[in-house]
Amino acid sequence: MRSAFRLRSGKLRRHIPVLDWGRSYDRNALTNDLFAALIVTIMLIPQSLAYALLAGLPPEAGIYASIVPIMLYAVFGTSRALAVGPVAVVSLMTAAAIGDVAQSGTAGYAAAALTLAALSGGFLLLLGIFRLGFIANFLSHPVIAGFITASGIIIAASQLKHIFGIDADGHNLAELALSLLGNLSQIHWITLVIGAVSTAVRVWVRKGLKPCLTGLGLNVRIADLLARAGPVGAVAATTLATGLLNLDAQGVKIVGAVPQSLPPFTMPDVSADLISALIGPAILISVIGFVESISVAQALAVRKRQRIDPDQELIGLGAANLGAAFTGGYPVTGGFARSVVNFDAGAETPAAGAFTAIGLAIAALALTPLVYFLPNATLAATIIVAVLSLVDFSILKKAWIYSKADFTAVSLTILVTLGFGVELGVSAGVVISVLIHLYKTSRPHMAVVGQVPGTEHYRNVLRHEVITEDRILTVRVDESLYFANARYLEDCLYDLVAQRPNLKHLILMCPAVNAIDMSALESLEAINARLAALGVDFHLSEVKGPVMDRLKRTHFPGQLTGRIFLSQHQAICALSDNLTPAEQKQKLTS
């Protein structure tokens, strides 16, 4: 009984991690978590408004998306420091997805955002429950890097309209550039000044403030946190200036009235049309969001030797997105900037997230009048400076040096993302990664090997002085055998056999074959049958244990005209013994 209970409670703790860390929560952790929450809350208020702007949603959606999702993640997530909420790339992808089904600013647009969050949450939850987190691995690192870089450029370009105070639209770089250039005559100069100053201040805060503060004798960690929270200063200054000078009356676009309210209860629209239009984008957003989140969570966890359970992370993010769907938000994930700030500010447990949520709830209830005069241009500057730090073309150079295949994948991902938008970009990235992998493994390295004289080693005949025989051919294949290379193996072996009329034995040496799938098994059977018809015996050598276990379940070892040898040397010894005396003599003298 007791052990059954412990088992169940262990399982429960795995799925509701709060039960685990909650038990040892103490006053020290509470102090640290409260301090971190305060810093993060201050940083998140303008950031949430900015990302809502990027997603084309009303500003409060950004704040709502940061409250309940954080709390749900605190209950179900495994990372101690991850801060969940709206992030730049997911906001952009949200805008791209729901821009296809509704007009920005309409009620239908906000409703579609809820549906998107619900679909994304449901999908993540399903992946987590069925432990399918590995699908996120189908995005290769270089493809993700390329995608994030290209997305950063598109996001920055999409925000330029707010800096210039003009209208522009488009989901890819060409559309955006044309649209911006077409409307350039409408530049609103006061807006541009606000935008330019905000951007300059943001850049300076990022680069120059921290050295300045440490120069003033501040502790490095405090200086760093102040520098990160610094943009709030730019927000306050431009808001104040706009309010005092009545710049909104002169055409400067401002955030305006934001309802003073806790997150409302909202019901996502689940009409079949909307679901079928959004399910594809929802899956892409989920995967990209998960990849971004798990990378951050992993990086922070390792610093403290903590563990992240990717499948449980899916459940945490799924719950967070469902939370966003029912409380007026939009798709969320674990954000890099906010999580690092949270970690650096000393957050010890997910409770810091819960306290942040409380701070934001207070802000949503009481502080929204303070952002009435906040100019959109300031928010755009916040976004631009944030995303330009994501832009990093060095991946191209690195890939070029290391692997032309990876270079192809990165550059195509960047080009497709810039040229056709984020959805096609990330899809292309996945497809290209997979195709390149299949291509590389579809033509495995194969070598005809011979014996290094006086040893039991067998090496490539092209690279070493080795002993071979006319009657025996040994081919080493340096790759697992599966459907993508099974036919290539057949082709190569047939070619080699066709060139050798005196051949009696073909040995396939398998020290690097980690698996043989059914296509490859059928190819081996075909090779065996066809060689049999030519009077050539087919042998295997150095087959690994797990591969051999599987082969033993089939008729193949029985059908094999030759034998399966533990080592290549055994094979050569056994087969050479069958030489006729004349052949042995020839072998000795050759």
Next chain:
Amino acid sequence: MRSAFRLRSGKLRRHIPVLDWGRSYDRNALTNDLFAALIVTIMLIPQSLAYALLAGLPPEAGIYASIVPIMLYAVFGTSRALAVGPVAVVSLMTAAAIGDVAQSGTAGYAAAALTLAALSGGFLLLLGIFRLGFIANFLSHPVIAGFITASGIIIAASQLKHIFGIDADGHNLAELALSLLGNLSQIHWITLVIGAVSTAVRVWVRKGLKPCLTGLGLNVRIADLLARAGPVGAVAATTLATGLLNLDAQGVKIVGAVPQSLPPFTMPDVSADLISALIGPAILISVIGFVESISVAQALAVRKRQRIDPDQELIGLGAANLGAAFTGGYPVTGGFARSVVNFDAGAETPAAGAFTAIGLAIAALALTPLVYFLPNATLAATIIVAVLSLVDFSILKKAWIYSKADFTAVSLTILVTLGFGVELGVSAGVVISVLIHLYKTSRPHMAVVGQVPGTEHYRNVLRHEVITEDRILTVRVDESLYFANARYLEDCLYDLVAQRPNLKHLILMCPAVNAIDMSALESLEAINARLAALGVDFHLSEVKGPVMDRLKRTHFPGQLTGRIFLSQHQAICALSDNLTPAEQKQKLTS
């Protein structure tokens, strides 16, 4: 000069294989080829009409599709015995593809078939020119087997309407079954008698005629060929009966008037709408056709120790399909039945194909009046008996025993093909094969290893009694490292490290790592950086030559906190030497 000429002429010969075999063509080969062509021509006349019926095209399209394509393949193809023309599965896929854009029997339908052949030909040619034949390998053997089985069932079901003399339509089994059952009251009994008798005769010819003929003292090979050509008897008998008894006036559907003409010159419709609707199906048809064709060609070539060049085969099939597009045909490929008959009848060179084309051209010019009274029910019987030999569920049992992953792929392919039609079926097959492969390699086998006492061997600690140390952890990974398993590797190593507070050295043992892609390189860099932060040195051992060559191009070996050892034993010796005397003592006594 001369060697340059020889080089060029060698290259030319590779791309136009007729220049190669044509030089040594003699009277003996001519006799054999002429005999084979006669047999194949007799067999092909009813078969071509039947497949045109299956594709929903006028009967002459089947004959036209067998004339110019065969000749072009004879010039550009590399197989000596492959017979190119309409085949069952491709005919069904043609019907499915153009059924979406036009109504069967209309001029638009036949025009769409030409476009489909042109697109398919162009695609195959491009693949051949850019040597991309490997993409056909992305279809695993079991998936192909499942697809062919399911297609055979759909084809047989689609022909039942001709046997029953009723109307029915549908591209998947459910649609076909419902449609057939709904119209069952319209059964045309005379048609059913013709269909049933034809089917019975075809089955008997297949199973019973050959033993009967050999019983009568005929040579086995002749008996076999007669049995294969035997269906022509059933065709002649039912045609004669229908004509003499005027059964067409009673409602028996017949082939009717077929124009007496050589293949006409036709121009495929290249409107953008049609191309965008057909390009997807054309790619699927090309790939399936290529896979079927190359399998047959390969099987026949090996029997005579001849070679097939897959990329040149693409060019041959591409030319054949373009030929079909411009001469009133529809997509073609190398067929199994006709190629085997051609081979068994003694065809020595592709000239046999050219002679077959001449035979069919004579038939198209002069013999079409003979098939006027040929009942559709007889053709349907021809198709049903032919395709039911493709249906083979034994693949399911074999896959179940060998690999649950392959079993999943086969059964899903069969279910999707039966339930949603051939196009979705084959697409699903490809996607499932790839996903399963990625899934399997995304969780590679990894083992913590220790030293087998008194040896230089290192084995899994869970399976063997081995020596390990608290300060040194060696992990062997049995798979190439790439994007799909890079994160898993990180997860596993971090978990292992998190459990070992005293750890100082982590050695990754790579004897089965055939490649490290850039994602995996970045993961190794991340592992190195994170372990460094924890004071753990990261080492590699037994890295293969090609992998090491690539790593040397990067900063990784320089950044590595530890070293790269040639052998695992060197690693252990080097790292154990750094033990404090107390630790060495502990090691010796443990």
